[in-house]
Amino acid sequence: MSTPDSNRHFSILDQMPIAEAPNASLGSDRTIAVKLKVNETEHELQLEPCVTLLDTLREYLGLTGTKKGCDHGQCGACTVLVEGERVVSCLSLAAAHQGEEITTIEGLAKDNKLHPMQSAFIKHDGFQCGYCTPGQIMSAVGLIAEGQAQTDGEIKELMSGNICRCGAYLGILSAIKEVKEVTA
Amino acid sequence: MVTEMTSTQDRTNIQAKTGKNIDRVDGRLKVTGEACYSAEFPLEGIAHGYIIQSTIAKGTIEAIDTSQAEQLPGVLAILTHQNAPKLNSLKSKNFGGGYPGENFLPLQDNQVHFDGQHIGIVVAETYEQARLAASLIEINYDEAEPMFDLEQALEQSERYDPGERLQPSWGDIEGGLQQAAVTIEETYTTPLEHHNPMETSATTAEWHDDELTVYDSTQWVMGTRGMIARGLGLPEEKVRVISHFVGGGFGCKGFFWTHPLLAAIAARKVNRPVRLMLTRQQMFSSCGHRPRTVQKITLGADNEGKLTAIRHHTDTETSFVGDHAEPCGNITKMLYACPNMEIKHQIARTNTGTPTPMRGPGETSGTYALEAALDELAVKAGIDPMEFRIINHADRHPQSDKPWSSKHLIECYQRAADAFGWQNRDPRPGSMREGDDLIGWGMATATYPGYRFPTAAKAQILANGKVIVSSATHDLGTGTYTIMTQIAADTLGLPIERVKFELGDSKLPIASVSGGSSTAASVSPAVRSACEAACFKLIEMAIADNESPLHDYQAEEITTEAGRIFVKESPEIGETYEAVLQRHNLPLVEAEISPQDKGSRYKSIAARTKPGIVEDEGGSDEFAIHSFGAHFVEVRINPRRNQVKVSRVVGAFDVGRILNQKTARSQIYGGTIFGIGMALMEETLLDPHSGRVIIHNLADYHVPIQADIPEMETIFVEYPDYHLNPLGARGIGEIATAGIAAAVVNAIYHATGKRVRDLPITPDKLL
Amino acid sequence: MKHFTYERASDRTDAITQVAANPQAKFIAGGTNFMDMWKEGVETPERLIDIRKFPGEITVTDGTLRLDATTTNSQVAYHSQVRDRYPVLSEAILAGASPQLRNMATTGGNLMQRNRCSYFHDVSYPCNKRVPNSGCPAIEGINRMHAIFGTSDRCIAAHPSDMCVALAALGAVVQTRKPDGETRNIAFKDFHLLPGDTPHIETALEHGELIEAVEIPPLPWAKRSHYLKVRDRHSYAYALVSAAVALEIEGDKIVNARVAMGGVGTKPWRSPEAENALIGAKNNEESFIAAASAALEGAKPYQYNVFKIELAQSTLVQALLTVNSEQ
Known part of the structure; x- marks a missing residue:
């Protein structure tokens, strides 16, 4: 089907034989030992000091539920709880959070039972593509713990650090209101 | 007329779930963080790619100095136009003039046509090392005067002729204006805009000998497979593209861009899986925009x-x-x-x-x-x-x-x-x-x-009573998983829980790009037909089987509901799907519905989109x-x-x-x-x-x-x-x-x- | 994205000693502003000394409110003393960034926040702030978000902080400690420097000098104060213009006034001109318009930010009307 119509046909197989692949590279000598407690589990890691909490979760611990949307604190997709407070993990250094309780989306459901906020997001269709969703949910859980939002307007303002490009904002608002009423 | 159509065409139990307020079937995966997006597949020995981009809008690359970057710990390879493989043009009469999207091939020469053009890729053990190495690559340009002012470009630059279909006119416009009691004439402008889905475009590429698997954040797995295969000079069957979840697209993941090719080349180069996730900044020059x-x-x-x-x-x-x-x-x-x-x-x-x-x-x-x-x-x-x-x-x-x-x-x-x-x-x-x-x-x-658009689907009725339906379509958050599950469940009269819909894999029956708001209208009829066809096979098996209570009935006399096939007039005469399959010692029965006109019209998907x-x-x-x-x-x-x-x-x-x-x-x-x-x-x-x-x-x-x-x-x-x-x-x-x-x-x-x-x-x- | 070494300091003395010992070392606390710029390659320290875990307390002594440098933005904004006595400060903090960022960002860090000029943030462009004497593409470039006060022919970047606008209006004092152990009090107006010929020098701090706290004078009438921000969307966006105002009114006369503006200056822009116009005037719209007009006198706009003059004036008037209508 993919017969080329030009005279020349280039195959990557001919040009890049696998045997010529480079050997393993030098490892970094600049790593430090980092102990992190994530979702009540202790992890001991060797990391370069510049590794963010977000990249540590995703690339070193396999906890990919926390999302990278902008990597600059401008979208909220990477929101996690540190000591119960919502923060953006992309602007946090992993090394700086040693000794603190970190909770990610993977740590929210207990014994396979969804957290009420997770159930409410499903019920109110508070997401579409799902990529901002873990950050929205962690942010919403943080918001309720903070106790600063009473009115719809306050909830909206205090959920404005989480972008949803699909525009599931109405469902998100409904989900938060429902959980807030139940937990009040 | 509409009522008539309803009674004749809408013939199965389609009302049961379709149309209802059913929660997304992929909801649990999304709210728990378990949904696996393209940069999240846990592959053994994965290395990380980072794109090098031009910092001029037009000109020639005179020199690229990678020496400092190569010395860094963890750096595995740096590919630029100086050492990249030759690729095959995506333009071909076999594809009706070329694949839609940008037919531009990366790293084939030293020319820069726009700011942020992909001019290289670094591969390293860690993301941090790749990013650092990319920042240390020095590039000298011979900069040329770029053309970017729209007004000036319309006067001085080359034009693209979109053809007569975009220039229609009829009647007498001047005459019409003369007849008018009121007229207005105004100019409206719109700026350059970017899609900015929350998930940036990402590709994870893995080779097994001469076979390539690509986990790509795409609205078109079949198109991506075709374009990668063509670019790299591989048979299409040697390339598999997987896209189970797409973190939003809005068009910018619909057609072809250079990063999947770069990931594939890089993975080949280092003989390890390579993960390439574009940064948010790179999204502003790597995968399209709405033009001014x-x-x-x-x-x-x-x-x-x-x-x-x-x-x-x-x-x-x-x-x-x-x-x-x-x-x-x-x-x-x-x-x-x-x-x-x-x-x-x-x-x-x-x-x-x-x-x-x-x-x-x-x-x-x-x-x-x-x-x-x-x-x-x-x-x-x-x-x-x-x-x-x-x-x-x-x-x-x-x-x-x-x-x-x-x-x-x-x-x-x-x-x-x-x-x-x-x-x-x-x-x-x-x-x-x-x-x-x-x-x-x-x-x-x-x-x-x-x-x-023409779309294929496959339905499998399993001996355990479950049904798997599949098509190489996509769910960008649009609800495809959910609505196709509803349609399949309704067609067979099954509860939602017994049906699984699979998508986002080029190994599945062929589907078109998820663009042009076409997916629901294109995939749902194929899903329904495939389910009906699979069920019909079961019915035929039962009719032919003298151990079946349906033996010797006519197919038209039989219908299905709740996982049973039974005689319409006497619902007590019938049996479950499982019973038929188990008696025949079959794990499943399946049926695939192909696009009716696979030949010429199928090729036209590319042209039409x-x-x-x-x-x-x-x-x-x-x-x-x-x-x-x-x-x-x-x-x-x-x-x-x-x-x-x-x-x-x-x-x-x-x-x-x-x-x-x-x-x-x-x-x-x-x-x-x-x-x-x-x-x-x-x-x-x-x-x-x-x-x-x-x-x-x-x-x-x-x-x-x-x-x-x-x-x-x-x-x-x-x-x-x-x-x-x-x-x-x-x-x-x-x-x-x-x-x-x-x-x-x-x-x-x-x-x-x-x-x-x-x-x-x-x-x-x-x- | 240059890689760095990292250490958590045991106390202030340790932190100061460690940073002072290496010209390429920096303090880090919340890190929200630093990490953004580090990933862009704008910040390139060799070593980070983490002070985030230092005690961050809010205390009151003789009416003066003291915010430790490591208090978080959220902690300050929601503190009852701040909400009751200095609403302008609480409102300004809450008008900035997002809840997540405010949970991380600190008082000291906010003072050290660097600008949002697109050219400064993209290392492929020249920038006098990043590389002295390399040039300023913003002056003739996209300068819609840039300053109209305090600019020089080297730099026109606007100061991005909301909190600092309120602190400028309130006449805060920055308490620091230098590597030699000396502590000093820096008046807020002297803390941030105008770009002049040295836009790369942004504050009065020496290398290794640590912000220990910010003090806000008692100012009982500041409970009648307000922060108003105009931006391109309704939250989570930098100011096009903003206004921090406080009024003391007796009868129908203004006896005391504080006015500062955000989004318009290369540093948080307090306006003595507006304050002078208000003090002694009647508390009516006419006076507010006159003050807003005085506030914007001498503004120097660039190609894409001419609008800031009118928008800042109308924002100031609205902020003053709102404060005036309170109580």
């Missing part, structure tokens, strides 16, 4: 408000390495009845990346200009804007004179207006206030073509097929702050049968919000000296956030459209984005008396 448009609209209407002339001239741009036409006039020629019409598009080549469809290509930018202009004409004619639109309703397609397959636009106007309270509107600008706030009410029409050649209208030879809707918007503006708050939106939509109320409503809300962003805040700016993209992050490129969201109400006037497909469903992903920007702009005029014709309307433009 300058739209001049001339309208005339007679004393009764009937349009006598419509002229819509669009000036826009494409790149030097790809062809895209933003077809702003496509909607103009079909939306209102008018005897004299002139549509023109001029497309200049600029040193920007190649534009690509963005939620309503042409429909969105075009309806903004047309619907804003129409509001101006209605005001000038002293006619209510909604009434003005009803006066000019197109009862048949104005260009082809075909009847509409199903059009209920007037009902949309009326129901939305009633729900909004439009009858209470004081038409005088600035007349409505609350406290200090000026209040404005505006409205506009929305429309989008009904597309359906080629940017710039959006079909006039979907559908058949007999009917023009479009969806319609009406937006009503309220804005509030404090005249000292000048910040526009959209406080309320009511929309009514005629989009055929709704397959799932919940996901459909979400699509409308999302499309509306996308258009509010366009109206009020979205704009990518180029540096006026270098022509480079200077706005490239989410702090400076504003998209709507929770605090911007109005109260919203969505009404579906539900008329199934069986001319498009047997389920009567039309796509719904883009229609709400069309027209909404104009409704906001018209409301701003009503609040302030100011006509701003240059989007976005930020506070500075209302001073």
Whole structure:
């Protein structure tokens, strides 16, 4: 089907034989030992000091539920709880959070039972593509713990650090209101 | 007629779940973080890629010095045009003139055509090492004067000719204007805009000998497979593309871009899986944008408000390495009845990346200009804007004179207006206030073509009673997993829990790009047919089997429900799917429905979705097929702050049968919000000296956030459209984005008396 | 994205000693502003000394409110003393960034926040702030967000902080400690420097000098104060313009006034001109318009930010009207 119509046909197989692949590279000598407690589990890691909490979760611990949307604190997709407070993990250094309780989306459901906020997001269709969703949910859980939002307007303002490009904002608002009423 | 069609074609138990408010079947995976996106597949020994981009908009790379980067710990390979493999052109007559998207191949020469062009890739053990190495690569350029000013480019640059179909005209435009009692002529501009899905584009590539698996964030797995195979010179069957979850696309993941090829090459080079996730900054120059448009609209209407002339001239741009036409006039020629019409598009080549469809290509930018202009004409004619639109309703397609397959636009106007309270509107600008706030009410029409592309699907009925249905389609958050599960479950009369729908894998039966709001209309009939075919096979097995209670019955006498096949007239005579399969010692029975016309028409998928050649209208030879809707918007503006708050939106939509109320409503809300962003805040700016993209992050490129969201109400006037497909469903992903920007702009005029014709309307433009 | 070494300091003395010992070392606390710029390659330290875990307390002594440098933005904004006595400060903090960022960002860090100029943030452009004497593409480039006060022919970047605008209005004092152990009090107006010929020098701090606290004078009438921000969307966006105002009114006369503006200056822009115009005037719209006009006198706009003059004036008037209508 993919017969080329030009005279020349280039195959990557001919040009890049696998045997010529480079050997393993030098490892970094600049790593430090980092102990992190994530979702009540202790992890001991060797990391370069510049590794963010977000990249540590995703690339070193396999906890990919926390999302990278902008990597600059401008979208909220990477929101996690540190000591119960919502923060953006992309602007946090992993090394700086040693000794603190970190909770990610993977740590929210207990014994396979969804957290009420997770159930409410499903019920109110508070997401579409799902990529901002873990950050929205962690942010919403943080918001309720903070106790600063009473009115719809306050909830909206205090959920404005989480972008949803699909525009599931109405469902998100409904989900938060429902959980807030139940937990009040 | 519609009722008749319902009784004959809508023949199975389709009412049970389809159309209902069912929760997303992939919801649990998404709220627990278990849904696996393209950069998240845990592969053994994975290495990390990082793209090197040009920092000029035009010129020649004279030298690339990678020596410092190569010395860094962890660096495995650096590929540039100096050491990259030769790739095969994606342009080929076998593909009807080339794949849609950017046919540009990376690292083939030293030429730079736009800012941020991919000119290399670094591979390292860790992401941090790859990023650091990329920053240490030194590049010397011979810089040339870039062409990026649109006005200048139209005068001096090369043009792209999109063909005659974008330049239609009929009647006598000058004569029409002379007959007019009122006329307006205004120019409307839209800026360069970016899709910015929350998941940046990402590819993970892994080789097993000469076979390549690519986990790619794409709206088109089959197209991506074809393009990678062709570019790399591999047989298509040696390439597998997987895209189970896509973190939003809106068009920028619909066609071809260079990063999947770069990931594949890099993985080959280091003989390890490579993960390449574009940064947010890189998204502003790596996978398309909505191009700038300058739209001049001339309208005339007679004393009764009937349009006598419509002229819509669009000036826009494409790149030097790809062809895209933003077809702003496509909607103009079909939306209102008018005897004299002139549509023109001029497309200049600029040193920007190649534009690509963005939620309503042409429909969105075009309806903004047309619907804003129409509001101006209605005001000038002293006619209510909604009434003005009803006066000019197109009862048949104005260009082809075909009847509409199903059009209920007037009902949309009326129901939305009633729900909004439009009858209470004081038409005088600035007349409505609350406290200090000026209040404005505006409205506009929305429309989008009904597309359906050839699609295959497979259904497997398993011996354990479960059903697996599959098609190589996608769920961008649009609800495909859910609505296809509903349709399969209804076809077989099964509970949702017994059905699994699989998608996003090029090994599955072939499907088209998830673009053009086509997925629901294209995939759902294939899913239903495949389920029916699989069930029919079971029935045939049972009939032929003398141990079956259905032995010797006729197939027509038998139906299915709740996992049983049984005699229609005597439901107690029958057996379960499991019983039939177990007796035959079969693990499953399966049936695959192929696109009816796989040959010539299948190839035309690429042509039909080629940017710039959006079909006039979907559908058949007999009917023009479009969806319609009406937006009503309220804005509030404090005249000292000048910040526009959209406080309320009511929309009514005629989009055929709704397959799932919940996901459909979400699509409308999302499309509306996308258009509010366009109206009020979205704009990518180029540096006026270098022509480079200077706005490239989410702090400076504003998209709507929770605090911007109005109260919203969505009404579906539900008329199934069986001319498009047997389920009567039309796509719904883009229609709400069309027209909404104009409704906001018209409301701003009503609040302030100011006509701003240059989007976005930020506070500075209302001073 | 240059890689760095990292250490958590045991106390202030340790932190100061460690940073002072290496010209390429920096303090880090919340990190929200630093990490953004580090990933862009704008910040390139060799070593980070983490002070985030230092005690961050809010205390009141003789009416003076003291915010430790490591208090978080959220902690300050929601503190009852701040909400009751200095609403302008609480409102300004809450108008900035997002809840997540405010939970991380600190008082000291906010003072050290660097600008949002697109050219500064993209290392492929010249920038006098990043590389002295390399040039300023913003002056003739995209300068919609840039300053109209305090600019020089080297730099026109606007100061991005909301909190600092309120602190400028309130006349805060920055308490620091230098590597030699000396502590000093820096008046807020002297803390941030105008770009002049040395835009790369942004504050009065020496290398290794640590912000220990910010003190806000008692100012009982500041309970009648307000922060108003105008931006391109309704939250989570930098100011086009903003206004921090406080009024003391007796009868129909203004006896005391504080006015500062954000989004317009290369540093948080207090306006003595507006304050002078207000003090002694009647508390009516006419006076507010006159003050706003005085506030914007001498503004120097660039190609894309001419609008800031009118928008800043109308924002100031609105903020003053709002404060005036309170009580």
